[in-house]
Amino acid sequence: MSFDRVSFKIxxxxxxxxxxxxxxxxxxxxxxxxxxxxxxxxxxxxxxxKEMTSGEESVSIFYTQGNQTIYISIFGPREMKIREKAxxxxxxxxxxTKFSMEIPQSLQESINKRVKKFTKDMILRTxxxxxxxxxxxxxxxxxxxxxxxxxxPIILNGIMSALCLSGINIRxxxxxxxxxxxxxxxxxxxxxxxxxxxxDNYIIYDFISEGELDMNKFEEIVKEGKNALKNMNKNLKNxxxxxxxxx
Numbered sequence: 001m002s003f004d005r006v007s008f009k010i011x012x013x014x015x016x017x018x019x020x021x022x023x024x025x026x027x028x029x030x031x032x033x034x035x036x037x038x039x040x041x042x043x044x045x046x047x048x049x050k051e052m053t054s055g056e057e058s059v060s061i062f063y064t065q066g067n068q069t070i071y072i073s074i075f076g077p078r079e080m081k082i083r084e085k086a087x088x089x090x091x092x093x094x095x096x097t098k099f100s101m102e103i104p105q106s107l108q109e110s111i112n113k114r115v116k117k118f119t120k121d122m123i124l125r126t127x128x129x130x131x132x133x134x135x136x137x138x139x140x141x142x143x144x145x146x147x148x149x150x151x152x153p154i155i156l157n158g159i160m161s162a163l164c165l166s167g168i169n170i171r172x173x174x175x176x177x178x179x180x181x182x183x184x185x186x187x188x189x190x191x192x193x194x195x196x197x198x199x200d201n202y203i204i205y206d207f208i209s210e211g212e213l214d215m216n217k218f219e220e221i222v223k224e225g226k227n228a229l230k231n232m233n234k235n236l237k238n239x240x241x242x243x244x245x246x247x
Contacts, residue, residue: 045177045228049161049239058166063158070155071138072162077131091128093120093135100140110148111155114208118156118188124169133168135159149184149210153177156188157232164240174205175229175236179221185209187225191233202226 044066052060060073077091095116119135153176163170173191186208192201
């Protein structure tokens with residue numbers, strides 16, 4: 001099924017979310033919203049997955065982490081038409097993003113750029129020559145404003161969860177975590193299945209920071225990131241195993 005035939009019933013999606021977006025945050029100018037922004041790290045590593053796959057897509061899920069919810073649908077791989085084939089040796093990845101709140105175009109482009117790069121790196125595109133994989137994201141900002149360093153790790157973790165459930169071949173399992181101290185940063189780590197309890201099997205895939213960090217701070221973040229992502233990794237695998245057993 002081609003992506004252009006898929007319509008999203010936003011009212012139904014929003015009804016799945018328990019919390020509501022405060023009216024003041026919907027009506028206030030972006031600059032005012034930004035000044036009201038507060039980052040809530042409480043339970044930010046805890047995630048929930050609710051699968052909503054209907055058969056038209058490879059997988060559709062509600063992914064909730066902390067106070068953020070994202071609806072993710074993956075369509076394909078489907079064979080491309082001749083005129084669409086830019087490079088027949090690799091799958092073409094399309095990413096569509098919708099935000100529940102109006103945000104600056106530059107911020108949206110920055111988020112999309114990083115998310116699309118991650119997605120193209122994670123999917124084993126050589127497994128699907130002459131095919132297209134479409135990923136649709138509906139990002140519901142519940143109780144805080146969209147902050148690039150806060151939202152990107154959650155989007156990446158949601159996409160990784162959806163990819164694992166879709167059956168699409170991936171190069172590696174990567175999960176991400178945000179840190180907010182004197183500087184904001186994101187650590188994205190590759191999870192190696194050989195021995196989950198060995199630190200050597202958690203390799204840094206990418207590290208994004210708004211400024212330079214001293215070595216002690218960097219080492220502290222890496223250590224905390226390994227512990228947090230190790231737990232997320234186990235929880236994700238437990239969810240997938242339970243799904244397989246139930247089927």
